[in-house]
Amino acid sequence: MVAYATITEEGYIAVPSAVRRRTALKPGARFRITFTDNDAVTLEPVRRKNKCRIIKDKLTGLSILDVPKDFPMLTTKRVRELLEEMEQEDVEELRRKGLL
Numbered sequence: 582m583v584a585y586a587t588i589t590e591e592g593y594i595a596v597p598s599a600v601r602r603r604t605a606l607k608p609g610a611r612f613r614i615t616f617t618d619n620d621a622v623t624l625e626p627v628r629r630k631n632k633c634r635i636i637k638d639k640l641t642g643l644s645i646l647d648v649p650k651d652f653p654m655l656t657t658k659r660v661r662e663l664l665e666e667m668e669q670e671d672v673e674e675l676r677r678k679g680l681l
Contacts, residue, residue: 602677633663 584597596606604626611627636647646663648655655663675681 605677607673633667635667 582599582603584600586594586597588594600606606626612624613627615623615625617623632649633652634647635644637643638645646655646660653659672681
């Protein structure tokens with residue numbers, strides 16, 4: 582896939598919607614910028630590695646929150662925020678698939 586973008590006077594680059602859909606990029610996404618020897622520029626999305634997810638408990642079959650070992654302490658407020666984020670991601674995924 583090849584896509585084109587233009588830099589604005591303020592130095593912003595708008596990522597084309599086809600690229601955002603293909604890479605599941607959302608507003609606020611961070612990028613690592615690298616340069617090659619021939620001055621080519623590469624933008625690589627920086628993905629969050631410490632992501633919580635809801636899984637089914639193997640013993641009980643109940644939904645539980647799976648948290649990486651090095652994840653910061655969870656407070657009730659943070660759990661609510663994470664659940665809201667996950668719900669928004671699920672809704673966006675269903676929209677992308679045309680199911681909503």
